[in-house]
Amino acid sequence: MAARARTLVFLPALSTRLSTRLNRATNLAITTTSRKCKLLSVRMASSQSAATSSLTRDVALPGFAPVQVVAGPGLSEPDFSNAIDCSLFKQWLKNMHGEKGILTNERISLIQVQIQGVDMFGSRVGFLKFKADIIDKETGAKIPGIVFSRGPAVAMLILLESGGQTYAVLTEQVRVPVGKFILELPAGMLDDDQGDFVGTAVREVEEETGLKLKVEDMINLTSFLDHTTGQGVFPSPGGCDEDLRFFLYRGKVDGETLKMLQGKETGLRDHGELIKVHVVPYSKLWRTTSDAKVLCAIALYEMAKKEGLLS
Amino acid sequence: MAARARTLVFLPVLSTRLSTRLNRETISVITTTSRKCKLLSVRMASSQSAATSSLTRTVALPGFAPVQVVAGPGLSEPDFSNAIDCSLFKQWLKNMHGEKGILTNERISLIQVQIQGVDMFGSRVGFLKFKADIIDKETGAKIPGIVFSRGPAVAMLILLESGGQTYAVLTEQVRVPVGKFILELPAGMLDDDQGDFVGTAVREVEEETGLKLKVEDMINLTSFLDHNTGQGVFPSPGGCDEDLRFFLYRGKVDGETLKMLQGKETGLRDHGELIKVHVVPYSKLWRTTSDAKVLCAIALYEMAKKEGLLS
Numbered sequence: 105m106a107a108r109a110r111t112l113v114f115l116p117a118l119s120t121r122l123s124t125r126l127n128r129a130t131n132l133a134i135t136t137t138s139r140k141c142k143l144l145s146v147r148m149a150s151s152q153s154a155a156t157s158s159l160t161r162d163v164a165l166p167g168f169a170p171v172q173v174v175a176g177p178g179l180s181e182p183d184f185s186n187a188i189d190c191s192l193f194k195q196w197l198k199n200m201h202g203e204k205g206i207l208t209n210e211r212i213s214l215i216q217v218q219i220q221g222v223d224m225f226g227s228r229v230g231f232l233k234f235k236a237d238i239i240d241k242e243t244g245a246k247i248p249g250i251v252f253s254r255g256p257a258v259a260m261l262i263l264l265e266s267g268g269q270t271y272a273v274l275t276e277q278v279r280v281p282v283g284k285f286i287l288e289l290p291a292g293m294l295d296d297d298q299g300d301f302v303g304t305a306v307r308e309v310e311e312e313t314g315l316k317l318k319v320e321d322m323i324n325l326t327s328f329l330d331h332t333t334g335q336g337v338f339p340s341p342g343g344c345d346e347d348l349r350f351f352l353y354r355g356k357v358d359g360e361t362l363k364m365l366q367g368k369e370t371g372l373r374d375h376g377e378l379i380k381v382h383v384v385p386y387s388k389l390w391r392t393t394s395d396a397k398v399l400c401a402i403a404l405y406e407m408a409k410k411e412g413l414l415s
Numbered sequence: 416m417a418a419r420a421r422t423l424v425f426l427p428v429l430s431t432r433l434s435t436r437l438n439r440e441t442i443s444v445i446t447t448t449s450r451k452c453k454l455l456s457v458r459m460a461s462s463q464s465a466a467t468s469s470l471t472r473t474v475a476l477p478g479f480a481p482v483q484v485v486a487g488p489g490l491s492e493p494d495f496s497n498a499i500d501c502s503l504f505k506q507w508l509k510n511m512h513g514e515k516g517i518l519t520n521e522r523i524s525l526i527q528v529q530i531q532g533v534d535m536f537g538s539r540v541g542f543l544k545f546k547a548d549i550i551d552k553e554t555g556a557k558i559p560g561i562v563f564s565r566g567p568a569v570a571m572l573i574l575l576e577s578g579g580q581t582y583a584v585l586t587e588q589v590r591v592p593v594g595k596f597i598l599e600l601p602a603g604m605l606d607d608d609q610g611d612f613v614g615t616a617v618r619e620v621e622e623e624t625g626l627k628l629k630v631e632d633m634i635n636l637t638s639f640l641d642h643n644t645g646q647g648v649f650p651s652p653g654g655c656d657e658d659l660r661f662f663l664y665r666g667k668v669d670g671e672t673l674k675m676l677q678g679k680e681t682g683l684r685d686h687g688e689l690i691k692v693h694v695v696p697y698s699k700l701w702r703t704t705s706d707a708k709v710l711c712a713i714a715l716y717e718m719a720k721k722e723g724l725l726s
Contacts, residue, residue, distance in 0.1 A: 176532070178489015199594025206589050206596065221487070221531050221544060223561050231561055231654065233532060233544055236591055240689060247689075250534050250542055251592040252563040254654055278517055279652040280547055281562040283510025284645075285517065286652055333705040334595075339650035340657055341590040341597055341706065343542065343565055348707070378551060378558075390718040394644040395652065396659070399711035406717060407701040 159184045168201050172216040176235075183222040190229040191297045192253045196345060204334075211242050228295070230254070248342070256336070256347045258305040259291035261325070261401035262315065263386060265356045270386040273365065274393065275312050277379045287382055288395040291348075305351045313381045314368060317353050325350040325404040328413055339396055350401050352414075470495045479512050483527040487546075494533040501540040502608045503564045507656060515643075522553050539606070541565070559653070567647070567658045569616040570602035572636070572712035573626065574697060575676075576667045581697040584676065585704065586623050588690045598693055599706040602659075616662045624692045625679060628664050636661040636715040639724055648711055661712050663725075 159175035161184075175184040187193055200207050200214065207214060215237040223231040236249035262273040274287045292308030294301065302322050310316050326349045329335045336347040368381040384392050390402055408414050470486035472495075486495040498504055511518050511525065518525060526548040534542040547560035573584040585598045603619035605612065613633050620628050637660045640646045647658040668676075679692040695703050701713055719725050 176489065177491075178487065180488070196592075196594055200591075202594070204595045206591065206594055209589075209596075212589065223546070231563075233563070235534070238589075238591060243689075245689075247589050247591060249591045252542075252544070252654065253592070278523065278549075278558050279649075280511075280517065280549060280558060280560045281507075281564070281654055281656045282649055282652045282658070283507055283513070283517055283656075284515045285520075286649070288652065291653075328702060329705065330702045333703070336705055337707050337710065338590075338593055338597065338705050339707040340655060341593045341599065342602075343563065343592055343657075344651060344655065345592045345594075346651055346654075347593070378554075378556075390714055391639060391641045392644070394640065394647055394649050396648050396650040396707050396711050399648065399714040400707050402718070403701055403710040403714040407713070 161188055163188060163197070165197060165201060168207070171197065171214060174216060174218050176218050176220040179219055179221065183224075184219055186224070186229050187219040187222050187232055187234070190232065192229060192232045192255050192345070193234075195255065196251065196253060199345075204332075206238070211240050212238060212247065213241050214238050225295075250343065252344045254344065254346050255294060256299070256301070256349070257291060257293045258301050258308065258349050258351060259289045259397040259401065260305050260309050260322075260351050260353060261289060261405060262309065262313070262317070262353045263355075264362065264383070265354070266359060266362045271362065271383045272386050272389045272398075273313055273315065274382045274384055274398075275379045276382055282394075286395060287384075287393040287398075289397040289401055291397060301349045302351060305349075309353075312379050313365070315365075317355075321355070322351040322353055323414065325352050325401065325408060328404065328408050337400055348397070348400070350397075350404055352401070352405060472499060474499060474508070476508060476512060479518065482508065482525060485527060485529050487529050487531040490530055490532065494535075495530055497535070497540050498530040498533050498543055498545070501543065503540060503543045503566050503656070504545075506566065507562065507564060510656075515645075517549070522551050523549060523558065524552050525549050536606075561654065563655045565655065565657050566605060567610070567612070567660070568602060568604045569612050569619065569660050569662060570600045570708040570712065571616050571620050571633075571662045571664060572600060572716060573620065573624070573628075573664045574666075575673065575694070576665070577670060577673045582673065582694045583697050583700045583709075584624055584626065585693045585695055585709075586690045587693055593705075597706060598695075598704040598709075600708040600712055602708060612660045613662065616660075620664075623690050624676070626676075628666075632666070633662040633664055634725070636663050636712065636719060639715065639719050650707055659708070659711070661708075661715055663712070663716060 159179065159181060161173050162170040163173055164170050173188055199205055202208075206212050217237070218235045219232070220235055221233040222229055232251075232253040234251050234253065236251065238247040238249045239245065240247060264271050264273060273290065275290050276285055276287050279286050290309050290312045292304055292312075294304050302319050302324070305322055306317050306319055326335050326337060329337075336349055339346050339348060362383055365381050366383045389398060405414075470490065470492060472484050473481045474484055475481050484499055510516055513519075517523055528548070529546045530543070531546055532544040533540055543562075543564040545562050545564070547562065549558040549560045550556065551558060575582050575584060584601065586601050587596055587598050590597050601620050601623045603615055603623075605615050613630050613635070616633055617628050617630055620626050637646050637648060645658075647660055650657050650659060673694055676692050677694045700709060716725075
């Protein structure tokens with residue numbers, strides 16, 4: 105790897121970086137330096153004051169200037185490595201540099217990224233929190249760069265017709281962030297790098313409601329969005345990278361099955377996912393919950409229906 | 416304050432707590448202990464290994480057992496104090512203990528909260544990240560308790576009629592979390608504790624689009640939700656406390672004004688809010704963006720119209 109990069113050719117860039125980390129006033133200086141800098145993947149560890157971390161790594165990006173990534177105060181070395189190596193972070197870098205990415209705009213410059221925290225779900229990174237220092241070179245203004253990263257997810261609008269009425273199947277579970285039990289569409293995060301949205305959808309529905317649906321019966325409502333949108337829905341793009349796909353399932357059931365679904369307790373109890381199933385008349389659905397996923401699914405469904413996109 | 420609490424009555428509980436922090440297997444012990452414990456607001460600081468923080472505070476809650484709050488590794492004392500004292504954290508505790516709160520369920524127990532990080536926006540807390548250790552006492556399972564806290568916000572569906580067509584007014588801005596420029600409804604976070612949703616809505620619309628709307632012309636679409644939902648929409652309740660209200664504005668404009676709005680660059684540039692305004696025919700709106708706020712607003716608007724709730 106970059107043995108040569110550690111000698112004289114490297115040093116001017118390195119010293120500018122260190123001095124910049126201690127003196128934020130020279131932010132503009134570092135922009136020019138890092139763009140001209142030809143560092144490859146380099147790991148540096150130097151002892152500094154307890155208030156700033158000593159962990160830092162330059163992440164190489166084909167076709168772009170490398171990105172300097174530092175660890176926030178108190179972040180352990182394993183957490184730092186897990187963060188940089190995980191798919192959430194790689195995907196974010198890909199988005200930033202991609203065809204419609206922010207960094208394709210010449211005005212915008214990424215100075216560095218600070219990994220603030222990592223939440224492990226077992227052996228994989230579940231949530232990541234980081235802060236990107238990004239400026240608009242024209243005005244010198246800093247662009248808000250705090251990211252809560254959790255990656256892609258799916259949500260399912262399951263409509264069951266019974267006795268001439270249509271019902272939606274919802275889950276009710278503890279949601280600590282909002283401090284309440286709430287009704288939501290069955291949903292789940294993609295927990296591997298396979299990008300298998302519909303597979304995850306079918307699995308989550310079964311885990312959360314007990315209903316075994318077939319992949320071929322799921323209609324991807326988000327695929328009706330214009331291609332330029334990326335065909336995913338962002339619940340909270342100002343702070344979070346979450347990217348949702350919505351699937352529709354329509355089926356018929358008898359009265360018995362409907363009664364059995366109501367109030368059923370399912371979910372992976374041992375993983376803290378105590379989930380109750382609710383069945384709500386579709387006509388009342390829009391008013392019944394505080395879940396944005398419900399409203400998004402209704403909009404996609406109603407608009408797709410209106411435009412004759414659903415048989 | 417609790418001078419007496421610092422003497423012998425206090426110590427058995429204290430030693431259990433310290434041993435639990437070092438040995439997670441004894442978590443069930445702490446549940447029983449803290450519920451019987453009658454600590455008032457007590458501040459302890461003891462030096463421990465660098466890997467765990469020495470900052471901890473017990474927050475008193477009227478009618479409930481006090482909550483122990485600890486600082487995550489590397490969190491500074493000012494950040495820790497800001498976190499505990501800020502309205503985001505107080506609101507979360509209120510929700511947890513409120514009428515529909517999670518802690519009103521006897522099975523559920525809050526062991527402690529760890530403040531992981533604080534993002535200051537100037538002198539106030541902008542974002543907060545914390546981890547609540549919560550268990551289902553019946554099964555012993557831990558309930559997912561990671562929270563990215565940003566508080567309430569508003570979003571506006573602005574529909575302008577011109578030449579027989581209806582257009583929606585959108586903003587386009589850099590969204591670092593998703594790595595792209597995206598089209599969204601004009602929106603903004605409530606940045607004070609006044610709870611003034613409609614006032615924030617009018618102000619954000621003016622800052623982001625230049626349009627000066629009147630408070631009395633804004634219709635609160637979220638007020639059509641059933642009362643038991645809390646009449647707010649949660650974009651991502653599995654990880655975030657964000658609570659959205661949607662407002663509708665309908666007006667008529669001439670062709671000139673419409674042209675002028677298109678491609679206008681507004682926003683508080685010096686605060687990194689470089690915003691372009693876009694005007695999109697309402698009939699195409701649902702397909703045109705990846706913003707969940709757009710789809711939620713469409714659902715609320717279309718359903719409210721359908722049910723005769725809008726004149």
